[in-house]
Amino acid sequence: MSVWTVLLAAGSGTRLASAAGGVKKQFLRLDGRPLYWRSLRAFARCPEVAGVVVVFPPADLAAAQAELDALRAREDPGVAVVTAPGGVRRQDSVASGLAALPRACRFVLVHDAARPFADPPLIGRVIDALLAGKKAVIPVLPVTDTIKEMSGGVVARTFDRNALAAVQTPQGFELSLLRQAFAHAGEDFDVTDDASLVEHFGQDVTTVAGASENRKITNPEDLALLAASPAVAVPVVGYGYDVHRYADPARPGKQPARPMKLGGYPILGAPEVLAHSDGDVLLHALVDAILGCVAGGDIGALFPDSNPDFDNMASGVFVSEALLLAKSRGLAISHVDLTVICQIPRIGPHAQAIRLNVAALLGLDRSQVNVKATTEEGLGFTGEKKGIKAVALVTGWRQAGQDASAAPGS
Structure with a gap:
């Protein structure tokens, strides 16, 4: 109709x-x-x-x-x-x-x-x-x-x-x-x-x-x-996905092996990951989701792994920079939903610590952040214990009319 x-x-x-x-x-x-x-x-x-x-x-x-x-x-x-x-x-x-x-x-x-x-x-x-x-x-x-x-x-x-x-x-x-x-x-x-x-x-x-x-x-x-007209806010959703391979001690990779961090929280005893930065797969997915809310491109465009300045850089820095860009374009985050996909390690014992750390990075209350984990039942890349994946979904409100092409602070 x-x-x-x-x-x-x-x-x-x-x-x-x-x-x-x-x-x-x-x-x-x-x-x-x-x-x-x-x-x-x-x-x-x-x-x-x-x-x-x-x-x-x-x-x-x-x-x-x-x-x-x-x-x-x-x-x-x-x-x-x-x-x-x-x-x-x-x-x-x-x-x-x-x-x-x-x-x-x-x-x-x-x-x-x-x-x-x-x-x-x-x-x-x-x-x-x-x-x-x-x-x-x-x-x-x-x-x-x-x-x-x-x-x-x-x-x-x-x-x-x-x-x-x-x-x-x-x-x-x-x-x-x-x-x-x-x-x-x-x-x-x-x-x-x-x-x-x-x-x-x-x-x-x-x-x-x-x-x-x-x-x-x-x-x-x-x-x-x-x-005196108030700014109109519209709901927005950003999706992020990232994957990292586990280091194989018997076969050194081109990228260095990093101790595993998820959401900025160290996971002791977990496999090391191959990465140019600190290899935090969860925060990398989160950065892409934040950028998605404001049509800000992706993490690779802002922080290319070809730049030696980002060697072993803490992924929390990437999150902070993405937040600055997003806020300059009128974004207010209301909720974050994060999923870790891996066969090993077990995420459950660390989920609440990861949740609190992510909430602090984003300046949100912990009630606005959810962290969960799943396996792929022994199937595929993660099921064979070769690596780890993460998915992030960010929802929020953005002032209508903000120029998505503007640089931070412009």
């Missing part, structure tokens, strides 16, 4: 024009990117959303398309993105966006780019209601102010605010219903939101809880919201 978003970025922004130096609000910068990009990324993080149609002012379409292409090349949102020219009225821009939707689309979300703080939980509530069978869904907030109708400068009547709601976007619709509502309304019926078209068509509109932070950038004083 294909869900697409029509992202309206076609307004003229006249109320903000002078305060924003003539820049239309959808093109104001937020975290170094145009305002509409924050909304696009939020929809792209919803697994049900297959694509986004961005509707730009016709006069700005070519320049906006070029900037959008550059943004996508640098930060691929992971969903299809197309553009369409806007119209004179809001509903004309929506109609243009609807015309650009693929035939497979069944549900459409319509969102104002001037609401850059919509997040996946809010979007998800609208989508869930659609998938549950509702045909038109809008997010709303309770009205806290008393609302009065005015006439000629005096109060005509006072409304019961318990019966009122403030409406937000995204608004969700079964696509066929919204198209019918557009056709029914004709050219002479002007609306400020798309649900009004459906209401005019005589169809029910369902409400879900809105979000107080889903503010609209409308007036000059709203520009302060952009300066």
Whole structure:
């Protein structure tokens, strides 16, 4: 059941024009990117959303398309993105966006780019209601102010605010219903939101809880919201794997034999390992997993074994350097899961010491680190007691928009 978003970025922004130096609000910068990009990324993080149609002012379409292409090349949102020219009225821009939707689309979300703080939980509530069978869904907030109708400068009547709601976007619709509502309304019926078209068509509109932070950038004083906008964090996962051969005293290898360490903890009586550095297979896997969270390459690129400076270097240094790079790119680690794979030695007696040592290296609580071990039942490289493997999985949160190509401290 294909869900697409029509992202309206076609307004003229006249109320903000002078305060924003003539820049239309959808093109104001937020975290170094145009305002509409924050909304696009939020929809792209919803697994049900297959694509986004961005509707730009016709006069700005070519320049906006070029900037959008550059943004996508640098930060691929992971969903299809197309553009369409806007119209004179809001509903004309929506109609243009609807015309650009693929035939497979069944549900459409319509969102104002001037609401850059919509997040996946809010979007998800609208989508869930659609998938549950509702045909038109809008997010709303309770009205806290008393609302009065005015006439000629005096109060005509006072409304019961318990019966009122403030409406937000995204608004969700079964696509066929919204198209019918557009056709029914004709050219002479002007609306400020798309649900009004459906209401005019005589169809029910369902409400879900809105979000107080889903503010609209409308007036000059709203520009302060952009300066103080919190960084958006996205979940990330990094995977690391490493293997080391055991030293054979009868057949000296090209690399020196090192006493075994796992997680920086010495394993007394274990076979020696062949390695350029200190040969800590577990920390090497951990470094790769950390780097994986921030698209930082691999341990071999940062610490090549061809460099004599790394001869017998403690792998804890590699971990520290990887952490510096990862933190410079906005990573906060939340959990680490480590697995050692070997026939010998037995890891169980050392697991808690390894766990505590890794937690200290990462600056984490021990509850955020798990260490376990397994064998390969006598099969393969490790089963024949020729070496040892390690797998690391790192999960965390990373600030969206951090440049993955930036060097540490840049």
